[in-house]
Amino acid sequence: MSEKLFPITVTVNGEEYHREVEARLLLSDFLRHDLGLLGTHVGCEHGICGACTIIFDGEPIRSCLIFAVQANGHDIRTVESLGTPENLHPLQQSFHEKHALQCGFCTPGFLMTLVPYLEEHPNPSREEIREAIDGNICRCTGYEKIVEAVQDAAEKLSQKK
């Protein structure tokens, strides 16, 4: 209302958006409520759970920890940029086959943490995978099947190359 609005331009999943936002609007709220990209979830709003993880200029970051205005001029990818239900990304396919999700609330955050990770670490060990996902909380699965899924995806992705 009385808050001042700032114009921003962000590229999200390859599409350019121009919007006017309040300075205090969180990037997570912007993606979800202004752009309607609901796949990014908010579990804690304080940077610990990892559910809101997105890819920001190629790096995974927590969208609840930065403001929309800080995304001005940057490139963002959200879970919507991966596969579709008919054509899953190999990592999504592995999550499905290994039963690596239950309620699914944490899942987009795990996926967006792991997609860039697997690009850099095509052949991670079980231990390395556990380290890689140690910043994401999942209350449902106990992580075991997520680790299995990542191993499986690493294999799938390396065969693809």
Next chain:
Amino acid sequence: MTTGKYFGKSVLRLEDKNMLTGNVKYMDDIEIPGQLHAAFLRSDYAHARILKIDVSEALKRPGVVAIYTAEDFGDFWKPGPLLVPPPTAIDGSQFNARTLVPIAKDKIRYSGEVLAVVIAESRYIAEDAFDDIIIDVDPLPAVVDLEKAWEDTSVLVHDDLPSNMAALVKQEVGSYEEAKKKADVVVSRRMLIEHVAGAAMENRGFIASWDDQNQVMTIWANTQSPLTIRGSVARALNLAESQVHVITPFIGGGFGPKVMTSLSDDVLLPWISLKLKRPIKWMEDRRENFLATTSERDQVHHCEIVLKKDGTILGFKDVFYHNTGAYDSYGMTVPLNTQTHTISNYRVPNFYSEIRMVFTNQMVVTPVRGAGRSEGVFAMERMLDFAAKELGISPVEIRLKNLLKAEELPLNTGVIGQDFVVNILDSGDYLGNYQKCLAEIDYDKFRKEIQPKARAEGKRMGIGMVAFTEGTAVGPYEGCKITVSTSGKVTMATGYSTQGQAHYTVFAQIIADQLNVKIEDVRVVTGDTNLFAWGAGTFASRGAALVGAAAYLAAQKVRAKIFSTASKKLEVPEEEIELCEGSVCVKGQPETSIPLGMLASLANPMRGVVEPGVEPGLEATAYYGPPHGSTGSGAMGVIVSIDEETNKPTIERMVMVDDCGTVINPLVVEGQLQGGISMGIGNTLYERLVYDENGQLLTASFMDYLMPLATDMPEKLEIIHNHAESSLKVNPLGIKGVGEAGAIPPGPAIVQAIEDAFGVAGFEILETNLSPSQIYEYLKKAAK
């Protein structure tokens, strides 16, 4: 039916693909055109008298639409219902019902209790308005410590009661005092079971939308109890149930707390929506979730076990304090579960258990995964460890001696449980589970080779071996309706709601087999009260057993209708018909067939005459209510190593043997157990809700409330399904629940292993939630 084309197989989940692509809607994804946002102003004080709340300044803020305090609700304000009946089935029980109020009036009883509701154009504005609300209170000392609260009447949570006693329930089987007279050994201890949160990754949320033209209240809530909400909203607003439509979206985890109703949101927001004729949305934030969404555990046990020299248990006594928080709307489900589970594994001929449930200035306590079972099992398992030490025998030996054998079941334990019927251990091989676990973890090898070798190298390694039961699948009942549509697709609707338990798949597995259709053609709808309006709710690991059984029964009814309709149409007797995939055909002549969809059209004639007594459609509803619950059972073995410098335990290996009866989907069962285990590990080593002496919660974020992470899981985790075939099947499919099993045994198994790793005389762990610094404290105590 234990296997079919789908039943019993690791079918991949039907719901996954949409969830994986962000293509499903959770609570906060729901937006109603014209919606306003609600924010709850919560009390900073744990215990205080309200002198004045002045909202006049806040109302002037642009974008603020309305603000309500308790006074503004007039007669609508009243304490909520008792959600679980009092324990009148237990002789001599005393219970003081002081149910949750939707918004504090006159007195604040816990920090986080709602004082005002702000309705505004955005959530940001609503919270901004908090700054302008003036609150004047007269702070009172807070009731926090359970044992002190029981004795001390100088500060009362509820002024109209003579003490802080919420309930006193005593149960006795045999005579404990007589047993004690005959005993060779008496061992007693005081133990703490710490307070933990459900902490589902998705917070709670609620939308109420009153449609004035149609006179219908539509509610979206990520609740485990949609039908309870429908009933209570209808009652409170004087509407017919048919005018209230509750929809549960996809839900990001439940674990118990989302079963709670009669909270500020589900009571006040429908009233406000009706008043303002606007949709009202509220999403909880994480701090609110910690402060005011229910949590559990928090008991203090005074246990005594009496035994013969050879380790035979003669009797067990447990007087325990149970924190119910500021109100006790959820009755005694949790402590009654504790009572039944304390002696549910072993031959205990004489048992005395006393619940002292206390009011405190803390958030309300309701079940969290494990729900009282973990506490009872912890108390018994720990006492066996102490008794074994006293007797100079191994913790394994004392268990092997006392565990119930398959042939001793079914067994009536004589203890009345949360469902108010006497606990019956229906089936299982408790001793067999334990032996299997010993063999699988290779206990002897650990004792003879691994541990001595580690010790010789100066490393600390220990093993823990415990047994547990999981009371599941209690009544009263659940139900569902199955409809074959003219497209040939099958829909199953149930009032049960889903928080990630794979219901969309496992119920479809049952139905697809019964109707011989492709599993993708079965659509399961959960928690939409317009599609199915009967049932109790998602709790006590009862979905697969109760809804699963109802699905099986309803599918059989539909099957019968399919046969009778097809027999008429094809003009052949029913015995000569069979189900081919998606159609009905004549045995031996597969070319004579009718697709199920066409049969569904025929079952709904548009002209002509229908014989009396015939129901239209290929549709049936069925309900299932068990005579008593079904008890799952198992054992757990854990090997830990301890870091030299920090005392931090690492779980090197964990083996869990579990018997949850017939398995619908092994992959899903494994997932449930692994998830439960992570919670059990968290509860034992990391998670803890800390209140200070003023009733302030000091751990209201994930920065202070430590959740178990991937690297906290065992280095190696094995799960073995050990189903003891039994003629006694409580439900038609022989299914027992499995949702909570994983969370139960890690506590006692891990602490036993930690004690064993140190192997220090006098080093005894008397609580759950064990940080390295607490281990250090216990070591210091032992050294004295």
Next chain:
Amino acid sequence: MKVEGDHLFKAPREVVFEMFNDPDALGAAVPGMQKMVKIDESHYEAVLGIRVGPVSANFSGTLALTDVVPPESVTLIVEGKGGAGFVKGVGYVKFEDLGDQTTLLKYTGEANIGGTLASVGQRMIDSVAKSMFKTVFEKLDKILEERWQKS
């Protein structure tokens, strides 16, 4: 939360004590103090901005001086509240004359903290309080230096 500590002032006891009864000096010394006014002999009203980890908010409240025994001791009672919770505390301050134109201030106290400040910020409160005391004493040292030299 319990607090305890001491500080050595390089000035005679009377001067130090006097400074403690001067709202201008105190107001200037406390970081984040936005306003401090004297209501009567022993009561002050103050508005204070505090930042503790993720929580930052304004607190308004009162400071009362009781049991004033010039120039030996004083008891401070603080009560404040704001958007992020409340603070209620009592501090016992003693001034010891060390004889060589220096004064040793010793304090002990206890504070009750509630609301967001406690539930989200408690981990940091101790260290924030410590650093606040440090800044206060550093500023008071400066003020004292100026006054002491002027006089």
